[in-house]
Amino acid sequence: MEERVSVLVGDRLCHKCGYNLTGQNVLREPHYRMLIVRCPECATVASVQEYPLLGRWANRWAMVLAGLCMIVIVGLWIGSGALIFGISYGVAEITADRYRSVIDRLYMEAQQSGQLQGAAASSPPIPTTIQIPGQPAIVIQNIPGTLGNSFGNWWDGQDKAAIFDQAGGWLTVVEWRALWIWVPLALAAFLLGCAWSVMLMARRGVSLIAAGAGVLFVAAFIGFFPMYEWFIDPSWSPSAAARAEISPVFLVASIVFAGIPLAMGLILGRRVARGLVWLMLPPRLCGSLALLWMVDGLSPPRNTALRT
Amino acid sequence: MAIAHICLDCGWDLARVRPRMEPYYGLSIVRCPRCDGASVRRVHPLLKGWKSLRRVDWAMTILVVQIILASAATAATVLAVVSLVAATGMVIADKAGSDIAWFFFVPLAVVAPLVGAWLTAGLGHHRRLIVWLLWIAWTTLVALVAVVSPFVVTGKFDFAEIGLGTASTAQVAIAAVAWFFALWMTGLLIFMTAAAVGIPLGMAFLWMAARARTQQWRWRRRMRRKALVAE
Numbered sequence: 001m002e003e004r005v006s007v008l009v010g011d012r013l014c015h016k017c018g019y020n021l022t023g024q025n026v027l028r029e030p031h032y033r034m035l036i037v038r039c040p041e042c043a044t045v046a047s048v049q050e051y052p053l054l055g056r057w058a059n060r061w062a063m064v065l066a067g068l069c070m071i072v073i074v075g076l077w078i079g080s081g082a083l084i085f086g087i088s089y090g091v092a093e094i095t096a097d098r099y100r101s102v103i104d105r106l107y108m109e110a111q112q113s114g115q116l117q118g119a120a121a122s123s124p125p126i127p128t129t130i131q132i133p134g135q136p137a138i139v140i141q142n143i144p145g146t147l148g149n150s151f152g153n154w155w156d157g158q159d160k161a162a163i164f165d166q167a168g169g170w171l172t173v174v175e176w177r178a179l180w181i182w183v184p185l186a187l188a189a190f191l192l193g194c195a196w197s198v199m200l201m202a203r204r205g206v207s208l209i210a211a212g213a214g215v216l217f218v219a220a221f222i223g224f225f226p227m228y229e230w231f232i233d234p235s236w237s238p239s240a241a242a243r244a245e246i247s248p249v250f251l252v253a254s255i256v257f258a259g260i261p262l263a264m265g266l267i268l269g270r271r272v273a274r275g276l277v278w279l280m281l282p283p284r285l286c287g288s289l290a291l292l293w294m295v296d297g298l299s300p301p302r303n304t305a306l307r308t
Numbered sequence: 309m310a311i312a313h314i315c316l317d318c319g320w321d322l323a324r325v326r327p328r329m330e331p332y333y334g335l336s337i338v339r340c341p342r343c344d345g346a347s348v349r350r351v352h353p354l355l356k357g358w359k360s361l362r363r364v365d366w367a368m369t370i371l372v373v374q375i376i377l378a379s380a381a382t383a384a385t386v387l388a389v390v391s392l393v394a395a396t397g398m399v400i401a402d403k404a405g406s407d408i409a410w411f412f413f414v415p416l417a418v419v420a421p422l423v424g425a426w427l428t429a430g431l432g433h434h435r436r437l438i439v440w441l442l443w444i445a446w447t448t449l450v451a452l453v454a455v456v457s458p459f460v461v462t463g464k465f466d467f468a469e470i471g472l473g474t475a476s477t478a479q480v481a482i483a484a485v486a487w488f489f490a491l492w493m494t495g496l497l498i499f500m501t502a503a504a505v506g507i508p509l510g511m512a513f514l515w516m517a518a519r520a521r522t523q524q525w526r527w528r529r530r531m532r533r534k535a536l537v538a539e
Binding site (some may be wrong): 005006008009010011012021022026028035048208276277279280281282283285286288289 | 310311312313314316318319320321323324360363366367368370371374375378411431432433434453534
């Protein structure tokens with residue numbers, strides 16, 4: 001037999017139907033001697049030792065907040081990939097600069113050679129040797145009737161592989177100093193990895209690396225568009241022609257390279273964050289961020305010999 | 309209406325019972341009017357979560373401010389030492405202008421004490437000697453990257469401005485780095501000596517912050533005691 005012990009005077013919502021149980025009898029049930037309240041609407045038993053239900057709107061607001069967090073995380077994911085792509089694209093463009101100037105010079109020399117003035121349109125291509133100062137001699141094919149037309153028409157008639165080889169190949173025509181940009185790229189990728197490692201605190205090991213792969217995937221996806229443009233219409237300018245030859249390799253190489261510091265950042269990120277918090281914050285504030293230690297099974301920081 | 313809070317001894321709802329701050333433990337105690345059992349007024353998880361969020365927010369704010377100050381202090385230290393070294397070189401080469409005194413005054417009398425004050429106040433929770441040694445190592449690393457890397461990237465080592473001639477070979481690059489360390493460490497040690505002036509400034513700031521915190525806690529205790537007496 002349930003024993004009536006008091007009356008509920010505070011607010012408490014039924015966790016099943018949301019009915020406010022204020023005014024209901026607090027009962028001690030006979031089996032466990034536990035204090036309970038029965039909902040008069042749906043007969044659900046509420047154990048009054050638990051915290052009262054917040055109500056349906058609390059869960060709804062929690063879902064809205066979770067959705068906003070998800071949108072922010074997806075935005076940061078795309079932004080991270082875009083950042084890596086942006087720096088890699090810069091490397092890819094600059095590496096093609098030297099070859100662009102070679103092609104540009106060849107085109108100008110071809111226009112100034114004057115051999116095609118008045119030539120018939122049906123004349124065969126005329127091999128012409130161009131000597132640019134500081135470069136090996138390069139043989140181009142001057143096609144009658146094409147001068148005065150766009151660069152594209154002239155470039156389409158050239159033996160691109162031969163020009164590339166004659167210009168000195170990969171070792172000479174590539175602006176290798178652009179690879180210094182890999183230093184800030186590595187730093188940016190490492191910091192991104194650290195940030196993601198802290199944001200994805202519940203993840204470890206392989207799943208963290210998979211998150212990094214997701215960032216690289218976004219970078220590669222965005223990189224698909226300029227590469228498509230380079231391959232589809234590589235002849236509309238000397239820049240496009242040079243990039244079509246050189247830039248795809250360095251764009252892919254830069255994105256792949258960025259994966260290494262990104263992975264290191266993901267693996268070491270929480271350690272770096274813990275070190276930064278320990279270094280910058282006094283002990284009484286470190287406790288608020290103790291989650292950084294506890295998530296990896298470590299004890300939160302305490303005063304050590306280094307500290308005063 | 310208050311959230312229901314059941315006395316676990318007798319089942320009485322304590323929602324309408326006003327809690328009192330227990331003076332010994334500082335806990336918010338509710339006495340059951342029926343069985344006189346003591347219960348601690350429970351904080352709802354939502355409110356507990358909100359307070360935790362505010363604590364984390366405060367800690368993160370301080371962390372971000374510290375990082376910004378550390379970046380500013382790093383940049384200020386590197387620029388000040390480079391300025392000192394360059395100004396000294398100009399004086400030695402007899403190329404100094406009339407405003408050369410500022411290139412000594414600002415780094416040594418303004419920047420150095422501020423950096424010293426931040427090292428004392430901002431990183432005062434670590435041992436001072438360790439902090440200062442780490443600061444010397446950190447700024448040397450930053451200067452090595454910032455000052456030497458343009459020469460390495462461009463492949464040119466032009467020190468004509470301070471009379472060391474122009475060179476572009478790897479052997480001279482090594483000599484340039486050695487010169488950098490000699491000049492940098494000299495300038496940095498002078499800078500850090502001047503930064504020692506900032507130690508009392510930093511300690512004064514820490515003392516004022518601790519005093520403000522203590523005053524705040526005393527005021528809160530006074531308010532709570534007044535509320536208890538009024539009841």
